[in-house]
Each structure stands twice: as C-alpha cells, then as structure tokens.
Amino acid sequence: MDQKDRRRYLIERLLREQPKYDKIQIPDRDSEQKKLLRSLMNVRMPGGIDDIFLQVQDSYLSEEAEKKGIVTLADTDEMQPDIYLWKGDITRIKAGAIVNAANSGMTGCYQPCHNCIDNCIHTYAGIQLRNYCNDMMRKQGYQEPAGQAKITPSFNLPCDYVIHTVGPMVQGNLTEEHERLLRSCYESCLRIAEEHDVNSIAFCCISTGVFGFPNERAAQIAVETVKKYKAETKSKMKVVFNVFKDEDERLYEQLLG
Numbered sequence: 001m002d003q004k005d006r007r008r009y010l011i012e013r014l015l016r017e018q019p020k021y022d023k024i025q026i027p028d029r030d031s032e033q034k035k036l037l038r039s040l041m042n043v044r045m046p047g048g049i050d051d052i053f054l055q056v057q058d059s060y061l062s063e064e065a066e067k068k069g070i071v072t073l074a075d076t077d078e079m080q081p082d083i084y085l086w087k088g089d090i091t092r093i094k095a096g097a098i099v100n101a102a103n104s105g106m107t108g109c110y111q112p113c114h115n116c117i118d119n120c121i122h123t124y125a126g127i128q129l130r131n132y133c134n135d136m137m138r139k140q141g142y143q144e145p146a147g148q149a150k151i152t153p154s155f156n157l158p159c160d161y162v163i164h165t166v167g168p169m170v171q172g173n174l175t176e177e178h179e180r181l182l183r184s185c186y187e188s189c190l191r192i193a194e195e196h197d198v199n200s201i202a203f204c205c206i207s208t209g210v211f212g213f214p215n216e217r218a219a220q221i222a223v224e225t226v227k228k229y230k231a232e233t234k235s236k237m238k239v240v241f242n243v244f245k246d247e248d249e250r251l252y253e254q255l256l257g
Helices: 003-017 030-043 051-068 118-124 127-138 176-195 213-232 244-256
Strands: 077-080 083-088 098-102 148-153 159-166 202-205 240-241
Touching: 003 030, 003 051, 003 213, 030 118, 051 127, 077 244, 083 244, 098 118, 098 176, 118 127, 127 148, 148 176, 159 176, 176 202, 176 213, 213 240, 213 244, 240 244
Parallel strands: 083 240, 098 159, 098 202, 202 240
Antiparallel strands: 077 083, 148 159
C-alpha cells in the first residue's frame, strides 16, 4: 500500500464513520485529498477505532513527516548558550518536547484545516492524541485553567512528548494578570519537562495570534522567563523558540542578540 492507497483508505473509513458526509466525493488531486483527510481528522470527535485504521494512519503520517523533513537542534540557530531560534513548522522538530498552545478544552482544534498550532499538532500526531487528551480531561472533570501545563505522548510526531498549555486570552488592554499567566505558562512547561527528564523543548509563541497577546511583549516575557528559570534552577535543558512569522523571528533575534 503506497501513500495514495493509504490516504484513500483513511478518507473512505472516516467518511463511512460519519454518515452526514456520505455525499462527499473524493477528489482526484493529491492536494485536495490531503485537505479532505485533514478536515475529516479535524472534525472527528474523540472515540475508539480499530487497529487496522491506526496502522494505516501511522504509516501514512510517518511517511508524510519524512517528506516534510525532520528538524534537529543542529538545524537551528544557537543564539545564546542552550537557547535556540528556528522559524518553521513546529511539528517537524525532533526534540524532547514541543509546546502546544491549546484551548481550555484541551482536545485540539475542530475547525477544518485551521492554521493554528493546535490544529497542526493534532493533525500530524494522529487521532490518538485527541483520544488521549479527551480521556485526560474527562478524568479531570473541568476545563484547563490558563497558565498550567499537561504532558502527553507525541504519537506520530518526531518529538518525544507534547506539552499543552492554555495561554491567557487578551480582549482589550493588556493587564498584569495577563502577563503573570503567560509567565506561568512558560514556567509550568519547563517544570513538567524537567519532571519527565526532557533535555530539549521547543516553545511556540504562546497566546499570540487569535489569543490577542501583543507579539513584542509576549516575546519579551518568553525570553525573560526562560532565562530566569535556567539561571535559578541551573537547568541544562536546551530551549528552542520556534516562530512562524517574520515579525516574531525579528523580535526574538533582537531579544537574543
């Protein structure tokens, strides 16, 4: 079974699983098939599925990851001792952990093909991640507060773990409480990473974008918090600041020299 066969099998299975989509025609073009598969994975509610589906999905996602290219610390720019900067898709990074900017439901983004990091991470990890997060949140019994962190397996991603944190949402003026919560996100991620013997962690730009935290202040807090944590704990953990936009790359270059 090659990638085309795997993709068609996965699409057909997901369509059969959700009868309301039974009139959707599978397009011929690879790019459109990939978009449809991602959309179906995005909207799929948590729930079990058989081992055959998972084996095909895992093989498919593994080959897609190889095609995109795996990024190691050697491919990133060391800006200061043990602090790195890299611009690109965080799902390509092979590190001890990558950080997901999650929402309070913690089971991923359900909007088809949305370009947020939460959507990307859940898409390329596979449906196991949503199921794992759903079980975790069901046991917790309440939505995840901002400023904390939870760690999960990475499933089909090249990293070892995914650390999920809910950043503060800024609607209106930025407040001291927003800043305190963002610091807490970075501190919580670093602490839980240390507890799991993670030796490298890649941070996304938590709370920027749709959460409305001003990019410049968010970058300042990120750098200040990481450097303070490393100084106070003598941590040898390697930290990658992962950015996606030119604006954020410029900000981190200025802050890290």
